[in-house]
Amino acid sequence: MDLRIFTEPQQGATYDTLLTVAKATEDLGFDAFFRSDHYLRMGGADGLPGPTDAWITLAGLARETERIRLGTLMTAGTFRLPGVLAIQVAQVDRMSGGRVELGLGAGWFEEEHKAYGIPFPKEKFARLEEQLAIVTGLWATEVGKTFDFHGTYYDLTDSPALPKPAQRKVPVLIGGHGATRTPRLAARYADEFNIPFASVEDSERQFGRVRSAAQEVGRAADDLTYSNALVVCVGKDDQEVARRAAAIGREVDELKANGLAGSPAEVVDRIGRYAEIGSSRIYLQILDLHDLDHLELISAEVQSQLS
Numbered sequence: 001m002d003l004r005i006f007t008e009p010q011q012g013a014t015y016d017t018l019l020t021v022a023k024a025t026e027d028l029g030f031d032a033f034f035r036s037d038h039y040l041r042m043g044g045a046d047g048l049p050g051p052t053d054a055w056i057t058l059a060g061l062a063r064e065t066e067r068i069r070l071g072t073l074m075t076a077g078t079f080r081l082p083g084v085l086a087i088q089v090a091q092v093d094r095m096s097g098g099r100v101e102l103g104l105g106a107g108w109f110e111e112e113h114k115a116y117g118i119p120f121p122k123e124k125f126a127r128l129e130e131q132l133a134i135v136t137g138l139w140a141t142e143v144g145k146t147f148d149f150h151g152t153y154y155d156l157t158d159s160p161a162l163p164k165p166a167q168r169k170v171p172v173l174i175g176g177h178g179a180t181r182t183p184r185l186a187a188r189y190a191d192e193f194n195i196p197f198a199s200v201e202d203s204e205r206q207f208g209r210v211r212s213a214a215q216e217v218g219r220a221a222d223d224l225t226y227s228n229a230l231v232v233c234v235g236k237d238d239q240e241v242a243r244r245a246a247a248i249g250r251e252v253d254e255l256k257a258n259g260l261a262g263s264p265a266e267v268v269d270r271i272g273r274y275a276e277i278g279s280s281r282i283y284l285q286i287l288d289l290h291d292l293d294h295l296e297l298i299s300a301e302v303q304s305q306l307s
Contacts, residue, residue: 042109062097079107104173107120179209183210232286259285
């Protein structure tokens, strides 16, 4: 079971804070550092000092880390034109020496679009399908050849399809709870399917849909990696769990019901239930980015039992 650190910087974080967490992620043996792609805080957080851009952040981290994978859960398709996104991701992949992964979604948070003047189209999912075709098509085009795409929303003619990523293929993550279109899209384009903040039962059901969709297009179901993203709150004892839950404005019982919370043993057992239904990677949503002792505890008492 791979454990990855997943951050939500729109809730309030500087680049320096993210760098500190990313370096701890690397030093403590976690597999990857991922971040959300949002420009507006959610809930009661003040969001200070303001948002950081996902791909600018990852470009910086690419030069200041050495081993960990770097990526997004999920880049919003509404934020960037697909040709521009393909260039950005390929460049950051080269800056990292081939450690980047692209999670790409349709975009959903209408308020942040209004706040920063970003168009919020109605036909987001159909656009996402074209975006995936373009980004992966640009990367797959042989050097010296050109790429053309003529869709409903995007039109590319004689693109040199440069630059190329350092990796032969940048892993693409697709995720979500949609019962029909999402599995079909994952079967066609994804290297990994991720389901965020879902129960074991809902995850198993959605993984089954993706497996079926993959087989329908002639792809082996196990060709994809299946993963979960879950909030995490671990403590050596009940008091420490309660303190960490209070620090992120959550209740312990709710966290235990909907995430990974409790003692290291409880969390290991909970992760084991996800492993049983086919999940091989967990993105640990860390909401208190200043509590590095939390990461150390997870590394020492949870990750050590899963490796």
